[in-house]
Amino acid sequence: MNGRRDAISLDEAQRRILAWAEPVGAEEVPLLQASGRRLAEAVRTDAPIPAFARAGMDGYAVRAADLASASPHSPVMLEILEGDARDAAGYRIQSGEAMRVGTGGPLPVGADTVVMQEAVALRQSDDGMRQAVFLRPETTGRHVTAAGAEAASGSMLLAAGTRIGPGQAALLASVGVAKPYVYRKPRIVVITAGDDVVPVECEPMIGQVRNGNQPMLRALIESAAGETAWDAHVPDEPHEAKQMLRRGLADADLVIVSGGISVGDTDVMGGVFREAGPGLLFSKLAIRPGSASSAIVMDGKLLIGLSGNPGACFAGFELLARPAIERMGGGSGALDWCRARLAEGFMKSNANPRFLRGVVRIEDGKLTARPCDENSSSGLLSIGQANALLAIPPSAEETRPGAMIDVRLLPGWEERAWQ
Ligand SMILES: Nc1nc2c(c(=O)[nH]1)N[C@H]1C(S)=C(S)[C@@H](COP(=O)(O)OP(=O)(O)OC[C@H]3O[C@@H](n4cnc5c(N)ncnc54)[C@H](O)[C@@H]3O)O[C@H]1N2
Numbered sequence: 001m002n003g004r005r006d007a008i009s010l011d012e013a014q015r016r017i018l019a020w021a022e023p024v025g026a027e028e029v030p031l032l033q034a035s036g037r038r039l040a041e042a043v044r045t046d047a048p049i050p051a052f053a054r055a056g057m058d059g060y061a062v063r064a065a066d067l068a069s070a071s072p073h074s075p076v077m078l079e080i081l082e083g084d085a086r087d088a089a090g091y092r093i094q095s096g097e098a099m100r101v102g103t104g105g106p107l108p109v110g111a112d113t114v115v116m117q118e119a120v121a122l123r124q125s126d127d128g129m130r131q132a133v134f135l136r137p138e139t140t141g142r143h144v145t146a147a148g149a150e151a152a153s154g155s156m157l158l159a160a161g162t163r164i165g166p167g168q169a170a171l172l173a174s175v176g177v178a179k180p181y182v183y184r185k186p187r188i189v190v191i192t193a194g195d196d197v198v199p200v201e202c203e204p205m206i207g208q209v210r211n212g213n214q215p216m217l218r219a220l221i222e223s224a225a226g227e228t229a230w231d232a233h234v235p236d237e238p239h240e241a242k243q244m245l246r247r248g249l250a251d252a253d254l255v256i257v258s259g260g261i262s263v264g265d266t267d268v269m270g271g272v273f274r275e276a277g278p279g280l281l282f283s284k285l286a287i288r289p290g291s292a293s294s295a296i297v298m299d300g301k302l303l304i305g306l307s308g309n310p311g312a313c314f315a316g317f318e319l320l321a322r323p324a325i326e327r328m329g330g331g332s333g334a335l336d337w338c339r340a341r342l343a344e345g346f347m348k349s350n351a352n353p354r355f356l357r358g359v360v361r362i363e364d365g366k367l368t369a370r371p372c373d374e375n376s377s378s379g380l381l382s383i384g385q386a387n388a389l390l391a392i393p394p395s396a397e398e399t400r401p402g403a404m405i406d407v408r409l410l411p412g413w414e415e416r417a418w419q
C-alpha cells in the first residue's frame with residue numbers, strides 16, 4: 001500500500017460530516033447555567049413587552065393637551081394627585097391634574113405623557129393643594145414606553161437554535177423562563193497519538209514534542225460550546241489505540257483524534273481509518289493545511305481524525321470539527337465567511353484552497369487581512385497570533401496585495417483586531 005487516497009473538496013467533507021452530526025438530546029437547565037447553550041424550542045411571550053405603559057423618567061404624569069398653552073410667560077399649573085407613585089396604575093388623573101411617577105413605574109389611567117421633574121416647579125395653591133408648574137408644552141407620549149412597544153403578547157421572541165447570550169438570558173428571565181429547554185453540550189473525547197509526543201511535564205528528547213494539541217483541542221471544544229468528556233494519549237500501538245477509540249465512542253457523541261492519521265509506518269490511527277470500510281467518510285482533503293484530515297463512522301458515531309501537526313490540527317478543527325460540534329449542539333453547522341482585503345501578497349501558488357492563519361483588522365472601517373509569518377502545517381506560534389483563517393483560492397501565481405478574499409473570523413477575533 002503506497003497510501004494514495006482520493007482527495008475530496010472541503011464542501012463535500014463538511015457535507016459528509018454534518019450528515020452524521022445530529023443534534024444531541026435536550027434538557028431543562030436553570031437559566032443561570034444556560035449561557036452558551038442553544039434553545040431546543042422557540043420561546044414566545046404570553047404578555048406584552050413591556051407589560052404596562054411605563055415612565056421613562058422620574059417626574060410627573062400628565063395629559064399633554066393640558067400643557068398646550070404653557071410658556072414661561074403663561075405657566076400651566078396642574079393639581080398634584082397625591083398617591084404612591086409605585087402604584088400609579090391604581091389612580092386616574094383628570095384634565096388639570098398631574099401625578100408623581102418613577103422611572104420604570106406605571107402611569108395613572110388618563111395620563112399620556114411624563115414631564116421630567118427637572119422641568120417642573122412645585123408650589124402650594126391658595127387652598128393648600130400642591131401644584132406642578134409647567135413652562136412649556138410637551139409632545140404627547142414623551143418619556144412613556146407603551147405596553148407592547150417591544151413585543152405584542154404571543155409574539156415569537158427567540159427561535160429554536162438561538163444561542164443564549166447575555167441579551168437572550170435577560171429576555172428569558174423577563175418572560176419567566178426559569179429553566180430553558182436547551183440542547184445538551186456535545187460530549188467529546190479527545191485522543192492524541194504518537195510515541196513522539198510526551199506529556200507537558202516531561203523533558204522531550206530529540207525527535208519528541210510536548211503534547212500541545214491536547215490543551216489546544218480542549219480550549220477549541222470549549223469555544224464551540226462542547227464539553228470534553230475526557231482526553232487520553234495513546235502510543236503507536238494499534239491494539240491499544242483501537243481499544244481507546246472504542247472506549248471513547250462508547251462515552252462520547254464525537255471522538256476527535258489528533259496525530260498518527262497519515263500513511264507513515266507508525267501512524268496507528270491511519271490504519272484504523274483505512275480499515276473502516278464503508279464507514280470511511282474521507283481520508284484526504286483538497287485543502288492545505290489539514291489535507292490529512294479524515295473522518296469515519298464507527299459504532300454508529302462520528303470520529304474525526306486531525307493531523308498531529310499543530311497548525312493543521314487547528315485548521316482541521318475549525319473547518320471540520322467546529323461545524324460538527326455546532327450542529328450537535330443545535331446550531332446549523334454552517335461556517336460564516338466574510339470578505340476582507342489582503343494587505344500583503346501571498347507568494348506561493350496553490351493547487352488547492354489554502355487556509356492561512358492570519359490577523360484581520362479594521363482599518364479605515366474596512367476588514368484587512370494579513371497572513372501570520374509562519375504558516376506551515378507544523379507552525380505553532382501563528383495559532384496563538386491568528387484571529388482568522390484566510391481562504392486563499394487556488395491560483396497558479398501569487399495572490400496579490402489588495403485581492404479580496406474570504407475570511408473566517410475566529411471566536412474572540414475582535415480582541416486582536418484593534419492591537
Ligand atoms: N507520504 C506522505 N506523508 C505525509 C502525508 C501524505 O499524504 N503522504 N501527509 C502529510 C500531512 S499533510 C500531514 S498534516 C501529516 C499528518 O501527520 P499525522 O497526523 O500522522 O501526524 P504525526 O505524524 O503523528 O505528527 C506530525 C507532527 O506533529 C507532531 N505532533 C503530533 N501530535 C502532537 C501533539 N499532540 N501535540 C503537538 N505536536 C504533535 C509530531 O511530533 C510531528 O512532528 O503527515 C504528512 N505526511
Ligand code: MOO
Binds near residue numbers: 377
Ligand atoms: O494535513 Mo497537512 O498539511 O495538510 O498539514
